[in-house]
Amino acid sequence: MKRERIHSAGPSITQLEIDTVTDAVTNGFYSHYRDYIEKFESAFAEYVGVKHAIATSSATTAMHLMVATADLGPGDEVIIPDLSWIATASVHTYAGAKPVFVDIEPDTWTMDPEKLKAAITPRTKAVMPVDLYGHAVDYDAIVPICREYGLTLISDSAPAVGTLLNGKSPARYADMAAYSFQGAKMMISGEGGMFVTDDDELFKRADQLVEDGRKPGTFWIEKIGYHYRMSNLTASLGYAQLQRVEELVAAKRQLFDWYHDRLGDIPGISMFKERPNCRANCSYPSIVLEGEFKTDRDGLRDELRNRKIDTRPIFPKMSQFPMFETVANPVTERIAETGINLPTAAYLDEEDVEDVCNEIKDILGV
Ligand SMILES: Cc1ncc(COP(=O)(O)O)c(C=O)c1O
Structure with a gap:
């Protein structure tokens, strides 16, 4: 790296x-x-x-x-x-x-x-x-x-x-x-x-x-x-x-495409799908781990951190916080427990994305 x-x-x-x-x-x-x-x-x-x-x-x-x-x-x-x-x-x-x-x-x-x-x-x-x-x-x-x-x-x-x-x-x-x-x-x-x-x-x-x-x-x-x-x-x-906002949006969409090219076809990893007629700003490239891998979402994040790559988990389900009454919302639960936002810092180039994706594949064993 x-x-x-x-x-x-x-x-x-x-x-x-x-x-x-x-x-x-x-x-x-x-x-x-x-x-x-x-x-x-x-x-x-x-x-x-x-x-x-x-x-x-x-x-x-x-x-x-x-x-x-x-x-x-x-x-x-x-x-x-x-x-x-x-x-x-x-x-x-x-x-x-x-x-x-x-x-x-x-x-x-x-x-x-x-x-x-x-x-x-x-x-x-x-x-x-x-x-x-x-x-x-x-x-x-x-x-x-x-x-x-x-x-x-x-x-x-x-x-x-x-x-x-x-x-x-x-x-x-x-x-x-x-x-x-x-x-x-x-x-x-x-x-x-x-x-x-x-x-x-x-x-x-x-x-x-x-x-x-x-x-x-x-x-x-x-x-x-x-x-x-x-x-x-x-x-x-x-x-x-x-x-510079349109330049910034174009750069984020490019970053998302680089991730998608490398991770989008791996069975068990899913990335979000753009709604028809939508231009998502793609400000956060996220993946969801739905397959059997060598480790789970939190294990992947920990090991990426050891390898000097910072990620963020998807937000937790809000209704489970102590001040609210928990509601069963199964899609929210699944995404919140298995999703990661991959690095999206503005300085990242294609080589950085290649490095991040290679580390992810290595840690997951794919
Ligand atoms: C969905 C959503 N709503 C609201 C906020 C709050 O934004 P701010 O930090 O500018 O108050 C954030 C910030 O992360 C967000 O992601």
């Missing part, structure tokens, strides 16, 4: 990012203290094809902002997939609403529309599907269900910058959506997120809640809000990365 260590994730930073952040730290105060926030918000709204964007300190805060904007609270249920990062569940509990966990589709690991439909009760107020690992949710099926039952569709698109379904971003299907720019994501701002919506009224509400509930331009507080707006410095890095 030509590298001392292969990291599981990390960004691509060029002179453009360095120059832009340098400009923000040099000039981004006084009359210019919001310049990069405004530029980033309007460029991101344009990129995902909606009218409004609000830059936030993380996707988690953008998601809580969606929950607050939708006015969810005690007595309300929100249907979510059981496989995701905990923020997908915790933001509802912040508001006193109840997350209801449903199973995922076996190929794309996103919310199963049939399971969603079966979980709707008179208390259901909203649905939060997740474009997990950059795979688009089946919005063609989920949007009509939300319309039929009058449910607000708030999308956790945290990992899905650059993902498209029928040529449109997830944000175009949802009432509100949230994206993440945390350091392992498709494009990064350090920590950071974006709330997006096409709806003028929802935007107006969120725009007030994100800045402490104050009357715009004043210190007069009209309702209890949150201190969730992204800083100008952080926005400068996000704004620079956004200039």
